[in-house]
Amino acid sequence: MPFAGCETDGRTAKRVPKFSLSPEALDDLDAISAYIARDNPEAAERVIDAAYRVCAKLAEHPELGPARRFPGDHPHGIGYFVIPDFPNYLIFYRTAAAGVEVIRVLHGMRDIDALFS
Secondary structure, X not given: OOOOOOOOOOOOOOOOOEEEXXXXXXXXXXXXXXXXXXXXXXXXXXXHHHHHHHHHHHHHOHHHOOEXXXXXXXXXXXXXXXXXXXXXXXXXXXXXXXXXXXXXXEEOOOOHHHHOO
């Protein structure tokens, strides 16, 4: 039912996939931004903007990133995607009911297996 005073043309609403960020992912983005901003605040902003664009793209197309395999096969169902133009940074996510949940955003040189164990 439309809002009072809102006209419709009979079309149905389009659902827009969403993404959520875990507290760890938010901390990761804050740390990445702070580290890069020490030398180049504009570059820090570009990296964070690119990360959010990837999150939105993954919400629409969660199949874009390959599955990440971890030692001992745990955790399950985690995909990852490299941030374009910033290939050192990886977004780790899992499919959620309405899009994706971003679990971590990490530099590729980090001990990723240890961070997920």
